[in-house]
């Protein structure tokens with residue numbers, strides 16, 4: 001699998017897809033001079049220096065991270081929006097020109113002035129929207145979990161390949177200096193031969209009322225909303241195993257629902273700014289909230305993920321990676337527990353110390369939580385736009401790599 005390797009603009013499309021031919025809908029990108037791209041004889045026809053993004057789904061993640069990410073990304077602008085909820089549209093629309101608001105997803109997808117469409121709805125709506133976007137010959141980024149199962153994801157990946165559109169999944173942690181740093185060390189041989197990798201992750205995502213109902217219930221606790229720890233959260237870490245180590249093959253594991261029922265949320269907000277829990281009857285939970293998963297890396301080394309998101313005292317992310325010539329250890333300790341500390345390590349015979357990391361793509365944002373996450377999303381969007389403009393070696397997750405993630409999820413979730 002090659003990551004981030006969607007075809008360049010102008011790739012040949014089979015006759016069956018002539019309606020979606022890239023010549024007609026070709027992204028008219030991008031500041032090619034700044035990006036160092038050359039396409040002799042074609043540059044004039046792009047006619048514009050900025051990539052125009054359409055966004056479908058304007059909920060929590062879009063408002064907190066995707067839109068600020070688009071604003072931060074260079075040579076990218078938010079040009080069209082749609083959400084089925086008028087409230088969500090209102091919350092975003094006032095910062096945009098009136099022409100940006102579309103009255104349906106179809107209207108947005110059929111617009112001819114967009115270079116890229118970002119789908120930020122819950123997974124349940126991905127298949128229909130992404131299929132329509134591919135059918136219109138548009139390049140696409142989709143939120144994770146991609147669709148609702150492997151089969152759906154594989155069908156969309158195959159459609160995207162046939163249509164020749166650049167396709168990406170939002171696994172923004174790939175753009176963090178920490179994970180790029182670990183990947184570089186693994187590839188450079190700092191560890192020698194990797195002999196084991198262990199990840200633990202603990203958060204309060206599924207039990208704290210501070211999160212909106214969509215998190216506390218749908219994503220947190222309900223399987224038919226593609227909810228649960230494995231799909232919603234560990235999918236990011238499975239992707240990181242692919243990104244940093246080239247793969248992980250499941251070898252047994254166990255997913256449990258430890259909090260089997262919990263209070264409903266009521267609308268009001270407490271004086272401390274938290275949502276209030278109902279004193280009424282508890283509602284049943286059916287998605288996993290605690291897991292212990294075993295696997296092996298491509299060289300046969302054991303690898304594990306142990307995680308919970310119903311921890312009263314969350315401790316965040318810890319990676320311990322051992323090789324026969326060195327070791328790496330990383331602990332995420334900011335509020336969400338995903339980043340914040342230094343990457344430490346040692347080569348054989350040396351003492352453990354902080355290691356130099358690659359430069360953050362937006363150095364001013366590290367490591368202040370949501371702002372940092374939106375910067376990672378912005379970096380990812382820039383990278384997708386660069387590949388749409390003809391660049392190579394995108395670092396982003398693709399529909400194909402996400403099919404691999406789904407395969408692993410389904411193998412572990414027996």
Ligand SMILES: NC(=O)c1ccc[n+]([C@@H]2O[C@H](COP(=O)([O-])OP(=O)(O)OC[C@H]3O[C@@H](n4cnc5c(N)ncnc54)[C@H](O)[C@@H]3O)[C@@H](O)[C@H]2O)c1
Pocket residue numbers: 056057058059060061062082083084085088105120121122123125143144145170171172214219232
């Ligand atoms: N990459 C990450 O780190 C990360 C983090 C959190 C959430 N997410 C993912 O982002 C997605 C959205 O999450 P969220 O927290 O913003 O959810 P949300 O419920 O807050 O927002 C979703 C929005 O999509 C809209 N919507 C639903 N179906 C639609 C449709 N068919 N057409 C148009 N609009 C539709 C809803 O009205 C809502 O405004 C989910 O897939 C979630 O797993 C990703």
